[in-house]
Structure formats: C-alpha cells, structure tokens
Amino acid sequence: MPSPASAHSLTVGPSAGALEAIRRGTNLPVLDVGPYLAGVPGALEQLGADVKMIQEKLGFFAIVNHGIPQSLIDESFRQTARLFEIPMEEKLRHRVGYHHQGYLPPKASILQSRAIIDKIAVNTKKDTNAAWLFMRNRPADDPKVSANVRHRGLNQWPESLPEFRKTLLDYQLSMEKLALHLLPIYARALELPSGHFDSMFKAPEYYQRCAYYHPEKHMEDGQYALAPHSDGSFLTLLPMTPVPGLQVMTPSRDWLNVSYVEGALIVNTGQVLNRLSNDRFIATPHRVINPPTERYALTFFFYPDDDASVAPIPACVGPGETPKYDSRSFYEFFVPYLDDLYHYNDKEFMKEAERTGSA
Template sequence: MMTSASAEIDNKVAASAGVRASIAEGKDLPILDVGPYLAGVPGALEQLGADVKCIQENLGFFAIVNHGIPQSLIDESFRQTAKLFDISMEEKLRHRVGFHHQGYLPPKSSILKSTAIAEKIAVNTKKDTNAAWLFMRNRSADDPKVLSNVRHRGLNQWPESLPEFRKTLFEYQTSMEKLSLKLLPIYARALGLPADYFDSMFKAPEYYQRCAYYHPEEKMEEGQYALAPHSDGSFLTLLPMTPVPGLQVMTPSKEWLKVSYVKDALIVNTGQILNRLSNDRFIATPHRVVNPPTKRYALTFFFYPDDDANVGPIPACVGPGEKAKYDSRSFYDFFVPYLDDLYHYNDPKFMSEVEPAGAGSK
C-alpha cells in the first residue's frame, strides 16, 4: 500500500513543463537544477521527485547542474585520467583485470554484451575499442572481504608511477559517493516512498569507478562500438559531461539520442538495481558510445547499495493485481552474475595486446 506521501507526489506535484517537453521532443536530455534541493529550499525535493518520476518512467537519463562537486576536482580528475592512459604498456599490463574485475582493461580485449537488453538490441559480437581502468571501493589489506578473497572486493590496482592519480581519484570517488547519498531521497519520493526509505540499504554502499579512454579509430568494423549498447547495473550512475561527443541514449521510440554537452553538468541515469526495486516502473535505459572524433575520456561512477541489501521489488511498487517481476536477492548476489554477463574478457580469443597510438605506446 502506498503511503500518504505517495499520494502527495502522485496527485499534487506535476513534472515541470521543461522536463515534459524535453522528453516529448527527444532531442536533448532534461536538465535539473539540484542546487535549491541541496540548499534545503522548501518544496524542492517534491518537485525533483516529480520530475525524476517522469524521467525514469520514460527516458531514464537526465543531467544535473549546481550539484556541489567542484569543477576544479572534475577537471583535475580528467587530467590525471589522461595521464593514466599514457603510462607504459608494461606497467598497465602488470595491473590487468582478472578475478576481481579491478585493474587495466586493454582496448579491443573484451566484448560487452548483456542478456538484459538482448531483445531490444542485437547481441554484440565485436570487441569494444575503448580501454579502461576499473576500480571498486578502496579497501585496506586487513578488510575482512579482502582477507576472505571475496570476488570484486579485493584491493584496487593503483599505478605506481602516478601517485597523484590515486590521491585525486579517491577524492573524486568520495565526493561522488556523498552526492549520490544526497540524491537518494529524490528517488524515494519519485517512487512515492518516504524520503528516508533507502537509508537502511546504503549504510556501507559499494561503488565501481570506470576510467575510460576512447581512441578515435580510423576504421571500425561493421557493428563495432567504442562501448557497445548496454544498460547499467547500478542504483544510479554519475558521469561528468565532456565536450567530446560519443555518448548516445536510446529513447522510448528506440532512436539514438546524441547527448549534447552542458557545461559543468553531470549526467545521471539509473540501472538494473533501481529497475528491480521499482518492479520495472523505473527503466534501465540502453546506451552506447560511438567512435569519437578526437580523444575522449570518461569518469563513470556507478553507485550501489550495501552488499547485503535486498534488491527484490519494493512491496509498495507492486501494484494491485501485479506480481513481483524479480526475485529477492542480495545486491552482491546480483552484482557478480551481472558483471559476468556483461564483460567477456577472459576468453583468450578475445584478448589483444594491441594499443592504439597515442595511448601509452612507449
């Protein structure tokens, strides 16, 4: 049964005209100003809840401004990430991804595909051209999950030659985590739930940081992508915008929307965790990255609940006469098969040592 707070958001607060128009036109992402909400302005939470409800039921992607993350930190994170991909291949390969999906992923060494969107988009069979460094929550050597060798909960692989990268990225991740926690009440209200509903699921949240480099390829194979169509597995994803184009989002009409640059904005989208929790009310939108015109870097921050949080459908999101469309399981029990389904890089026939020129071939 929905709460009285649910009735308030469903009946009294409508999505703003700008959000409705942006979704209807399908040419640009809706842009939400979260500054008033973060400053505690009365009514700001309810309006954002209504706007996000409309977005998540239709498009699944939007951009936020006045989010409180210093642009100087984002700019420095991009600078350090560019340096990350310019270190020697020898050092990169010392940190190659493996059991924990933490470390360096060479270009053209993996195939990104997901059964979750196979019916919407043809199954990908081509190796993605991007390279990436993958980091989970930073842990110490005496962390119980590290000591127990829990998969994807190991020690991050930091490049020895770039101590400033580690310092900067840790600050970046910490800032993104704090912002993500502040955004949780918006999603709760968007679902008609009390603002603090998700607090118990995020006492020790997990995250996954993907630092990516998209090299402008002179020639792409037919059906090949810089990053193939997929949907995220996150509760929510935060991505600082870059002037270099490449990201495309699938609209409800199954057209590809080319994301336009908005200065100092963060792209926000939700993934399969919130899709499950909402019993399909909030969509996990397919998106892709096409071959960019020049070097493109990305600092994608995937935000997740606690490992032991139940990510089965929220009872209040299962309407009268409906059935739960997903089973009840812990987030961790969802996460491991999600990554195994999405990333296919351990098969030797997909592996390659080829490094594009200008990306660290020293």
C-alpha cells in the first residue's frame, strides 16, 4: 500500500519546454492549458508537474489556449483606456478611501511591503501610475456592505461610462471561472488531491486593478511606475500587452523583462498560496518600470473565501519542519496586507480620509 505521503505524488516530471525556459531565464515559461481544459487524459498531471517546478523556482509563467475570448480582453482594454480619459472632476468624486475601492491618482501613494524587505530595499518614492480599484461587485443589501466591512463595500463605477461597468463585470466573471478551473493544477502541483482547494473557494473574493502607466518625463532616482512588490493573492491573472514595462525578479535577484506572447495570460502566485504551501511556492517580487508609450493593465487578483484558513497546509510542512505562518482567515490576512502595501501620501486625500474616519 502507498504511504499517505506518496498517495498523491505526481506521476510525471516537468516538461522539456518548461525546464528549458527556467534554465535560460530570459522569458517566462509558456504552458498550454487547452488540453487540460478539454479534459485530455494526463494533461492535469503534466501541468501539475510543470507548475510545481515553476512555482518553486520563478513563480511566474504564461498560459495560452485559456478559453477567455480575445474579443473580451480587447474590449476590456478599450474600455479601460476610456476610463482614464473621463474628466478629472468625475474621477476625483470616486477616490479610494476606507474600502480601497475607486480611483487612485498618479503619485498619490507609495508602494511598500515588509513581506519582501529581505529582497528589496524599502521604497520611498511615489508611484507614477494611475489606477481604478474594484473588489467583487456587491449589491447594496449585501450583509458585508450593510455592516461596512472594510474592503467589502460598493464599487465606485464611473457614471459617464456605463459600457465600462458591463464589460468589466463580464471580464471578472470570465477570469473567476478560469481561476476556479486552475485550482486543481495547483493542488496537484503541491501533490494534493485535485479537489483539495474546492472548499476554500465557494464564494471567492477578488480585487481588480485597472491601471494606466503613462510615460513619465521626469522620473526620480529609485522611482517606478509601480514599485517592487509581491501580490497578496492565491493567484493573479494578467492579459499580456505588447507595451513593455513588467519585470520579474529571478532567483539570482536579476530583473527579467517580460516579453509579449500574443493571446497569453500571465499567471503568478501570491502570498496566500505562499503561506498555504509553507514557502514552497514563492510569491515573486515584480515591478513596472517607466513604459515607452501608454500602457494599460487589467490585473485580476484571485482570493479564497473570507473565512477560509490561510494557515500552512499540514501536508506542505515537511518532516522536522514547523509552520512558518500563523493560523488566520483570509480576511484577517487581507486587511493588514493592503495596509502594509499602500501608503497614501496625498495630503488632500488624507485630510478627507481622516474627516470621514476612513484613514
């Protein structure tokens, strides 16, 4: 009889293509998830082996044949570009506050993170990007909205651009569906039963960051469009754009320039899966440098249920090891994560936040 430790061991090793991409270290590994999504026998095991190797060494990869219509991605980019063209007066009516939902002006925050302080010097410069931030959309009578639960309020949708709301909701639902389909891959990558994560994602949370990176003429030393950080997600999905700017830290602490792959989505692990795996799967630092032309991003951060435990999974704690993280719910992790990461420095914003009790 197989032992409990080996009962769910992977039956295959990493593919030659994934191994070669990691060895070269010049581009992200590209995985074809089409056969798996189509139910081809053996495809889940192969992806599990590839993702295991990638998440232990780099933490970033790209997927193709993922099933998200390119027409939806293209329209989402078009609507996002229009989002940042609406009048500033309307944008400022929807500034981020207590719930971290709404419009974030350029140079209105400093991105810092204690989680990667051993790898990256503490950032002290204002990020130059602008962003609109959305959580899972909730109706006004949602119990968490009624109770004013932090980061679980109503999204701030621009009144003058109703098409954006419809498009983004379609985009988010499609990304949620894909992310749920990817869960068994991560379970097998950790050599767990394929359905291990199902109970954690009955009503998953997510955080959508629509960002605009404009070419900044006067960058300060040590300033970024988006400073180095690691995501707080279980996993993150990001449609690729031909405009360069995203850089990923390699194990040697060099910065890899992410090359464009047509129709691909970038996938990376965040701090939630880093905790669950007891540091086996890294939450890789990454950043966005000043782009050569206008650049937009549609980053979808995928999270478990608020009440799901994000303590290390016992099977991921090896013999003689101890859990490296405490036992807490996802929500108990999420609030301090955002407070640690985003440091608002805009005086007008802080004055309004203090006035409304939202600082």
